[in-house]
Amino acid sequence: MNxxxxxxxxxVYIRDLISADERLQDVTVQGEVSNMTRAASGHVYFTLKxxxxxxxxxxxxxxxxxxxxxxxxxxxxxxxxxxxxxxQNGVYQLYADHIRPVGVGDLYRQFxxxxxxxxxxGLFDSLRKRPLPEFPxxxxxxxSADAAAFQDVQNVLRRRYPLARVVIAPxxxxxxxxxxxIVAALRRLDAYGECDVIIVCRGGGSIEDLxxxxxxxxxxxxxxxxxxxxxxxxxxxxxxxxxxxxxxRAPTPSAAAELATPDSAELRYGxxxxxxxxxxxxxxxxxQRRQAIEDANRSxxxxxxxxxxxxxxxxxxxxxxxxxxGQQARLHLLRERLSARAEALERANPKAILKRGYALVTLSExxxxxxxxxxxxxxxxxxxxxxxxxxxxxxxDKDTHERYRRTLF
Amino acid sequence: xxDIDALxxxxxxAELETIIDQLDSGALPLDESVALYERGRKLSAxxxxxxxTAELRVSKLMEDGRLEEIVTWKP
Numbered sequence: 001m002n003x004x005x006x007x008x009x010x011x012v013y014i015r016d017l018i019s020a021d022e023r024l025q026d027v028t029v030q031g032e033v034s035n036m037t038r039a040a041s042g043h044v045y046f047t048l049k050x051x052x053x054x055x056x057x058x059x060x061x062x063x064x065x066x067x068x069x070x071x072x073x074x075x076x077x078x079x080x081x082x083x084x085x086x087x088q089n090g091v092y093q094l095y096a097d098h099i100r101p102v103g104v105g106d107l108y109r110q111f112x113x114x115x116x117x118x119x120x121x122g123l124f125d126s127l128r129k130r131p132l133p134e135f136p137x138x139x140x141x142x143x144s145a146d147a148a149a150f151q152d153v154q155n156v157l158r159r160r161y162p163l164a165r166v167v168i169a170p171x172x173x174x175x176x177x178x179x180x181x182i183v184a185a186l187r188r189l190d191a192y193g194e195c196d197v198i199i200v201c202r203g204g205g206s207i208e209d210l211x212x213x214x215x216x217x218x219x220x221x222x223x224x225x226x227x228x229x230x231x232x233x234x235x236x237x238x239x240x241x242x243x244x245x246x247x248x249r250a251p252t253p254s255a256a257a258e259l260a261t262p263d264s265a266e267l268r269y270g271x272x273x274x275x276x277x278x279x280x281x282x283x284x285x286x287x288q289r290r291q292a293i294e295d296a297n298r299s300x301x302x303x304x305x306x307x308x309x310x311x312x313x314x315x316x317x318x319x320x321x322x323x324x325x326g327q328q329a330r331l332h333l334l335r336e337r338l339s340a341r342a343e344a345l346e347r348a349n350p351k352a353i354l355k356r357g358y359a360l361v362t363l364s365e366x367x368x369x370x371x372x373x374x375x376x377x378x379x380x381x382x383x384x385x386x387x388x389x390x391x392x393x394x395x396x397d398k399d400t401h402e403r404y405r406r407t408l409f
Numbered sequence: 410x411x412d413i414d415a416l417x418x419x420x421x422x423a424e425l426e427t428i429i430d431q432l433d434s435g436a437l438p439l440d441e442s443v444a445l446y447e448r449g450r451k452l453s454a455x456x457x458x459x460x461x462t463a464e465l466r467v468s469k470l471m472e473d474g475r476l477e478e479i480v481t482w483k484p
Contacts, residue, residue, distance in 0.1 A: 137417070145469065154482070162463035162482065163418050163459060163463045164465065166465060166467040167468055167469070167470050167476070168469050168479070169469075170469060191474075192470055264460055267456075267460060268457075268460055271456050271457060271460070274425050274429065274453065275425075278425065278429050278432070278453065281429050281433050281446075282432060282442065282446040282449075285432060285435065285437075285446075288435065
């Protein structure tokens with residue numbers, strides 16, 4: 001092992017050494033509590049010290065919730081747990097699972113025994129826990145009528161939910177007679193039959209003060225109630241058997257009153273929201289109908305006889321325009337053709353040839369055209385037509401081609 | 410419709426929620442919608458007045474089962 005360690009490797013090496021030591025994994029330490037911190041997560045951190053040394057301690061929430069009472073700074077306590085290394089900070093700490101004060105061991109043993117017994121019976125089973133009513137009409141309270149706790153509960157209920165009615169079944173909350181009175185008060189409220197939820201509460205005090213709520217009869221009476229029970233005993237750090245037996249555990253009497261009721265400020269807000277929803281739902285209804293009427297009106301206008309006549313008129317105009325355009329095109333075509341014919345005709349007019357110096361010869365007596373020299377004997381009257389008039393003439397002599405040629409050659 | 414004055418807060422509140430769902434569904438004839446809306450408005454007013462005038466009444470349940478008024482907290 002001559003290799004160089006990284007910090008992490010060294011830390012893991014030390015961690016493994018410590019966690020492999022059986023004695024360190026099951027150890028009880030006695031010391032004085034300091035730097036007690038309860039984190040928002042519910043985990044509890046503190047330092048355990050004596051005159052010479054100190055050790056950091058951690059108790060996870062799951063364990064912290066199971067303690068009868070969490071210690072205050074300066075308390076002498078016995079802590080059971082396992083030592084291990086928190087690698088990130090490179091520190092060893094005691095991971096505590098059980099705490100008890102030095103000196104009052106007897107009460108704690110009783111508490112632990114009873115808790116284990118009732119737990120084994122299933123009294124604390126989460127499946128047995130009942131949901132709280134959303135809007136309780138009548139809230140039963142089991143507490144001392146003169147105590148500050150009852151005043152606290154009333155103050156919270158006045159502010160949060162004055163719609164409720166409160167019925168207190170007064171009882172002693174400490175001393176030897178308290179457990180039997182608490183049980184009787186619970187039964188009386190349950191028999192009264194109008195409570196929707198029952199709060200069992202008591203203000204803070206010493207462990208001995210709170211002891212009535214660690215009584216087996218009280219726990220069983222809570223479980224036997226027909227309506228849900230909220231416990232609010234002592235302070236946040238106090239846990240009693242009644243807390244475990246109740247359907248909901250509140251850290252204090254005031255907190256129990258809060259858990260039992262909706263907040264009227266939120267109800268007002270919810271009511272405003274609902275009323276706005278109501279208005280907008282109605283507005284939507286009217287708007288949809290207005291839209292439907294408008295649509296119908298539009299359809300109606302399109303289907304009316306007047307609109308149909310207007311459409312027909314429009315169609316007639318369209319067709320007329322189309323017919324006009326067709327006629328125009330046709331006329332144009334005819335005109336073109338006509339002028340082409342006229343030109344051709346002009347070209348074919350024999351009189352046009354006359355302009356170029358040719359003449360047309362006809363027999364004067366009958367107007368027959370003379371094509372060949374042989375057709376006109378000497379002495380015959382002929383008409384010579386020129387382009388601008390006629391000449392009357394008489395054939396004096398004639399010469400056929402043959403003769404004509406002969407004279408030439 | 411006078412039954413509204415006898416409704417508890419949560420009954421009125423719950424019925425108001427139902428009415429809004431019905432209106433939102435849009436399947437009702439107009440006169441029914443208007444009637445529902447008017448009822449919804451009355452329910453809302455009922456809830457409001459319950460919250461405004463509620464006074465916490467506290468009584469004591471005696472050992473013999475008698476109920477004894479202790480105090481009524483004015484709003």
